[in-house]
Amino acid sequence: MSGPMRNLCLVLGDQLDAGSALFEGFEPESDRVWMAEVGGEATHVWSTKARIAVFLAGMRHFRQVLHGRGWPLDYLALDEHDFPGLAEALAASLQVHRPQRVLCVCPGEWRLRESLRETVEAAGCEWVEVPDRHFYCDPESFSGWAKGRKTLRLEHFYRWLRRRESVLLDDCEPCGGEWNFDAENRASFGREGPGLLPAPHAFEPDRITRGVIELVEAHFPDHPGTLDDFDWPVNAAQARQALDDFIRRRLPGFGQYQDAMWTREPWLYHSRLSAAMNLKLISPREVVEAAEAAYRAGDAPIAAVEGFIRQVIGWREFVRGVYWLRMPDFAEANVLGADQPLPAFYWTGDTDMACLRDALWQTLRFGYAHHIQRLMVLGLFAQLLGVKPEAIHHWFLAVFVDAVEWVELPNVLGMSQYADGGFMVSKPYVASGNYINRMSNYCGGCRYRYGNATGDDACPFTTLYWDFLERHRDRFSDHPRTALQWKSLARKSDQERDAIARQAKALRERLAE
Structure with missing residues (x-):
């Protein structure tokens, strides 16, 4: 030069x-x-x-x-x-x-x-x-779409963007006659389990990656997790191989079982593409086009393809728009006044709650958990416990290989913790141990009973769920989308609610030590 x-x-x-x-x-x-x-x-x-x-x-x-x-x-x-x-x-x-x-x-x-x-x-x-051409929707376009809206909802944005980009449309109408096939994508595996699953393509570390692994071990020996199983795609060619592998072998089963969980099965039918997309090794347009092509070729059902595309062109674009619209104040959101410390076992996986133990095992081993494990196990427990949003946000940002703040912060603070007071989602995603039992096999191998809220064998999720409803009754009891949950609380006797409050208090004190 x-x-x-x-x-x-x-x-x-x-x-x-x-x-x-x-x-x-x-x-x-x-x-x-x-x-x-x-x-x-x-x-x-x-x-x-x-x-x-x-x-x-x-x-x-x-x-x-x-x-x-x-x-x-x-x-x-x-x-x-x-x-x-x-x-x-x-x-x-x-x-x-x-x-x-x-x-x-x-x-x-x-x-x-x-x-x-x-x-x-x-x-x-x-x-x-x-300009950042990696995304479908730039922050200025998102701001224009959001202008005048008191609350933002994914479904409205998703339909708007699909129409604008002509994704999964036939004659300007949604393929299959519906915009959203979520109702068909909530199956669990049942007692039989998932059976023989197609293992995702693994990428053996090459010379460059092996050098990085040695470097990380030398410079960050005390950091959590392990590199013994490191096999992520780390260049554009590998990212395209991972996409092809997912489209051919797992996309057809993705929709029906995208919310299901199973012990020691970290991948199931998920794509493993989020890290490659977030590092911009592969374009989301290429990913969406490949999924749509599989549907049009008859290689994958519409419910699976729409469910997957909604994650990419829907949630991924939506949360980025929210992030740049709401920052920097968004990072301080804490509408529910949560102030508990993050339990230490989030960094070690050392807990006797089977669902958390398994989700943390795979998170610390692979740097990965799928979206329901993140939302309805790891995030849910933090919300029910009342963990300070900043603490759980920093943990999510630290542990996952696909974590970049623009995508992680809105998902955690807005969707998972409801810290923004409903700007992103219409209600808090709270559930008891019954939900985890329905969507997984975790509860069968756990020392706690998912239906019990009090006693030595009470499921901490269930105890904290009812306690959450009691603590936030004034805010949500008349909410049109949560009224049934709070009506269920009203059917409990004063003695039951007092016993639940005492057990929840003891649990918080123990986990804060």
């Missing part, structure tokens, strides 16, 4: 898109790409080893892509510098290169976006955000 630098192009760990708008008009003679691995991004929340490794392995494989193009690249590897965070590393590079502009796709965290922008402007450079 000769002469003054025009553009320093930032590529962050969740922006590994070879077709990014960041690279349009890139001129090797006057532009440079910048990437950095920093320990601060692994310790901002106490990230699991698997989460750290996914990001670093993805970044190092993307470095190879850029080398293949022969482009000028600054790549600050973790073991080659001592900068604590991205802002400090960038500031040092700006002093060396003094570019006219710093180009970046919008970061996935408000905190990081503000930190980097301030760093660039303090160095006297122009901060320029280029």
